[in-house]
Each structure stands twice: as structure tokens, then as C-alpha cells.
Amino acid sequence: MNQLLKLSAVSLITIGSFSVQAGIFHSDTLKDVQAKGSLTCGVSTGTPGFSSPDSSGHWSGIDVDVCRAVAAATLGDAMKVKFVPLTAKERFVALSSGEIDMLSRNTTWTHTRDTSLGLTFAGVNYYDGQGFMVKKALGVNSVKELDGASFCIQAGTTTELNLADYFRSNKMEFKAVTYDTSAQTKGGFEADRCDALTSDVSQLAGLRSTLKDPSSAVVLGDVISKEPLGPVVRKDDNTWLNIVRWSLNAMIEAEELGVTSATIDDASTSPGIQRLQGKSGKLNESLGLSKDWSRNIIAQVGNYGESFERNIGMSTPIQLPRGVNQLWLKGGILYAPAFR
């Protein structure tokens, strides 16, 4: 009898707590991040120039810089980031399950991803397109010559779908060999499992630079898709979405204003620069951040142009031209909404 009572009491309590748990729904990422004292950011398992660790475990790249900018804005220290390397397949689940606070992992902004995964894209930090890398020995100059060829692709990417679309619309045949990580994809290409490797153009340059013999492969000029890459957050937290979006915009705005990490603290009479320095305006209040949030981003991470040149520009092994990723004032399509 006693046992029976005990058992029912225990089960009632557990059921009770279970039901209560269902009611609470977490969605204050900023508070969580500030309580933890660090930002957990999902990045790639290693894409040179975008997000890759060096031999001492220090992460760098333009995707990494977005994470650092958000950390600088929310915690005042760009170094307080915990990076979680994710494969293409894992990334969205990691974000929606709350394992990471934001995803900055060369992720293409598509309609499906934006509308049906419970996630929201916060902006675009690199305008990319899908291209091809082939062995020089094949003597191929255009994708149109690749009828019947085998392609190495990374699983779970828009690349898989674009490739099928392109070959279908051009009535050409192809074979796809799908690998789990970009290192395996490169391995398959090097081992001659496939004739061509297809991925975003920006990654091709990086991958090519890490081949055993980079001169044995060429990147074709054809680009078969548009791939706007950007950071992603969960849909349920609008404040957090705004923080990530405007941290990125602050970097673009700073380049437009000609402010760099070296000059951000210089006294200026320009209202735009003063707003960026946190000396005027109340841009911080609606985000729930301190007044110097945007100043911290520029001082610690730099403006967009600095980040670009440092990670993927012509002085790096990846050697990507600014192209469409140039400011709108200089002929590109990079454009931050009004910073006021």
C-alpha cells in the first residue's frame, strides 16, 4: 500500500514537471550568451578563407569574422567565441536544437531554408556562385564540354541540386559522387574518382590552393548559380536576428564611411561616423547592447573590406577578387541599409 502511494506520488510529480517544461519556451539568446560569457558559433569543418583553424587552433576567415563581430557587439570581446565545426548535413539541426547561437558557415540563402526550417537568414556576407574545378590534363575549357563526366560533390548542399538542374536543362548526362565533408570531396578529386569537382567558386579557389599540386587543376570560368552566403539564426528571437544582421551591416557601413580598425577611435565630425563610434544616436538601445557595440566591432574585427582582404583577398593564397562583393558605390552589390 505504502509502495503504491509512493509510486503514484513520484509519477505524478514527474508528469507534472514534464508538462510544465513543455510550457516554457527559451528565446532570449542575447541573455544566454551574456550569461555564458561566450558566443557559440557554428562554422565549417575547414574552408580556407571562410572558416578554418590554424595549427594552433585559432579560427579565421570571413565567416569567422561575422561570429567575432557579434561577440564584440554583445560581449565587448571578439575573442570570446566558441567555434563548433559542422558538416553541411549537421548545420541546421545544430542551430534549431540550440547547440549553437548562430550559424556562419558559407550557407546559401534559399527560399526553402528561410521559410520551412524555423530559421532566418540575417544577411549576406559573400555573394557566391557555383563553379567547377577540373584536371588541367583533361583540356576542358567550359562546363558544356563535361557531358557524361563524374563530379565530386559535398552532400547536403545546394550544389547537388544546382548540378542536377543545370545538366537537366542542358540535356547532358552526368554522374555524381557525393561525399560527406569537403576534405573527402577533395580527396576523391585528387584520387581521380571524378573528372571535376563542383562547389561554390569561393571554395574552389581555397580547395585548389590546398591540393598537393595546385597547378594540376584549373577553375573554369562558368558560374551556374547564385549563392548568396550569410549568417543564420533561429526564427524565434527577433532581437538576436537584429543583432546579427546589424553587426554585419556595421562592418559594411564602416567600409562605406572609410573607417577602419585603425581609425575608428579618431575624433570625427561626421554624424555617420559618430553614430558608428557610439558617440551619438541610440542605435544600441533597441538591440539591448552597450553604446560602444559597433565601435567594438570595427576596433576588434575591422570593416568588411579589411576582413575581406585579410582572409580571401589578393594578398592571401586564395586570391579572390572583390567582384560583386565590392561596395555599391564602387560597382558591386554590397549595400548596408541606412545606419540610423
Next chain:
Amino acid sequence: MFTKLKSLLNNNEVRAIVFQILAVVVIAYFAYQAFDNLMLNIEQRGIRSGFGFLNDEAGFAVNDNFFLDYSPASTNLQAFYVGIVNTLIVAITGIFFASVLGLIVGISRLSSNYLIRKIATVYIEIFRNIPILLQILFWYSIALSTFPSPKNSINFFDSIFLNSRGLYLPKPIMESGFFFVLASLVIGIVAYIFIKKRSNKKHDETGVVTNTTVYFLGLVLLLPSVVYFAFGVQLEYPMLKGFNFRGGVDLSIEFFSLAFALSIYTATYIAEAIRSGIESVDSGQKEAASAMGLTQTQSLRLVVLPQALRVAIPPIINQYLNLTKNSSLAAAVGYTELVTIFSGTVLNVVGQAIEIIILTMLVYLTISLVISLILNIFNKKMQIKGK
């Protein structure tokens, strides 16, 4: 009234039932709450749910496709089927070769020949103790670097080609001729089984041994060949065109690496199961067999193995199940089976993790239950009757 209730509660039988009902109710309630919680969270996060995505266009290509009709224009459901078929094919291939190899190695392990015995032991100890994922990756990289490029393929009679991308075989064109050959093969096999059964029965009753080899040759080999030449079968040969071979059937190098690694790995466990089975047979049985004048082979085949299998079958069932489940490691080398296609690519395109993972788990559960059902029936048949 109260005393009646009390006496009821003190009744052991009633108490047992009450506790069981209570346990079921609690578990059911937990399951319901968990599910409810899940659906609530999904809804709040604005994630799409339901199985409507199965009818959406898949949009991606699949490398290994043996006989199903699939193109990027097919639906996710068709991609799902391709995944199941590919999983089954690699599992069946693996189970077949693992069994054959396991049997041979298991017997060799107890051979009186020192060299054979030691080779079997070394083989088992090495391959049983290396994680299967590493073995898959190892054989894959070996295969990639050993076989020649498509242009320098190893050529068998201009109809079978082997290179670092796969094995290319001629494909029979599905016309009436092919159908007749297939039908005659099936008829031949069925007839042979019937004859074999009758001769076994005759042997049991009278002790007269009938040699059925000639029937085997006639029915299973000669009959289909005669039909083949009578009707003629169109074959589509693989041809090197541009970058790759086109036409025919192709088995990708990923399929080979995976099937090979799974066979080599699982065979070690099967060999050990066979060995323990053989060792469980009383040595008096072998001595009696040789006293009756049976040769070593006959004693092994007719006396020892049938008894050894009784002991070996349960652990072997386990190994078959393990092999099937291990085939999901294919993602590492890019063989397009269920996990790679469905909980890989489709999951990424659609993003509905819960539905997709549940479907994938159901498939593995079903396959495993079917395998264990079949082998349990077989096991029952093999058991000593009347004990």
C-alpha cells in the same frame, strides 16, 4: 466496503495487475507528453511538419541505382526507395560473402595444418580488432589508388571493364528472350530442388545414394543456356564515351569497397561462431564417424557441421543484423544507400529531421526484424527434434 477494498489491495494477483496497469498508463502518458512537447516546439519554431515532402521533386542525382527508375525529376519517395534497395543490395552481398568466407575461415581455424590454422587466426585477430569505419575508408583508398583510370581500364573480352570508378558489366535488354532465359533458370532450379529432395528422401528410407550432379548440370546450367541460344538475348555493352563508360550495368567502386569491408569484417565474427559451434560437437561424434569409415570431409559435412550450426546460428543471426546496420557507414565513402540519400541529402533539402529519421529507423527496424524472423525459423528447423 473499506475492508473489502483493503483485502483486494492485499491480494497478490490484484496488486500485480494494478501495478502493471499503472506502469502502462505512466509510460503511455510520458510518450504522449513527449510527442505533444515535440509537436508544440516544432510549431513554435515554424518548422514544416508532416509527410507531404515525400511527393516533392527530389532534384538531385544518385550515383548507384541498380534497376529502379530514378532521375533528378523523381520524387523524394522514389529516392527513398532507391536508398532502401541500395541498402538491401549491399547488405545481401555482404551477408553472402561474409558467410562463405566465415565458414571457410572458421573451419580453417581448427585445421590440423599449422599454416592454414595460423593464417586463419591472424586474419581474425587483425580484422576483428580494427573499427569497421576505418576499414571501409582503408579499402576505399586502396581501391581508388590501385585500379587504373577509365581510359586504361582492365578489359575482359571487350564486355566487362574494371577501373578506379567501378565495374562495368553488359546489361541484358529486357525483351522476351531475356524473360525466357530467366524463367527457364527458375524452373531449372525449382526442378533440381525437387529432385534433390526426392533423392534425399530415398536415401533416408533405403540408404541408396543417388548422384544428382548430372541433374544439376542439366537443369540449372544446360537448360537456360539452350534457351539462351535458341532465343538469343540482346546485351547492352558498356562503352567508353568521353569521360566515362556508358550503357551496361555499373557497380561503383564505393559499393565494392563497402561490401568488401563489411564482408571481411563480419566474416571474422562468423568464423568465430562457426569455430565455437564445431568445438561444441562432442569429439565422440567425430570418432564414431571415422569408426564408421567416413572420410574427413564426409565427417565434417554430414556429422560435425549440421550439429555445429545449431550452436552457431544464433550468434550468426546477430552478425547479419550488425552487418546490415553497419552498411549505414556508407556515407563515409559516398555509396548512395538509405542513410546517404534519405537522412543525408533529402534531409538537407527538406529539413524535416524528425519525420525523415523516423522513416529511416523504421526501415532498419523492419529489415532487422525480417532477417531475424527468417533465421529464427531456420534455427527452429535445425534444432534437434523431440528434445
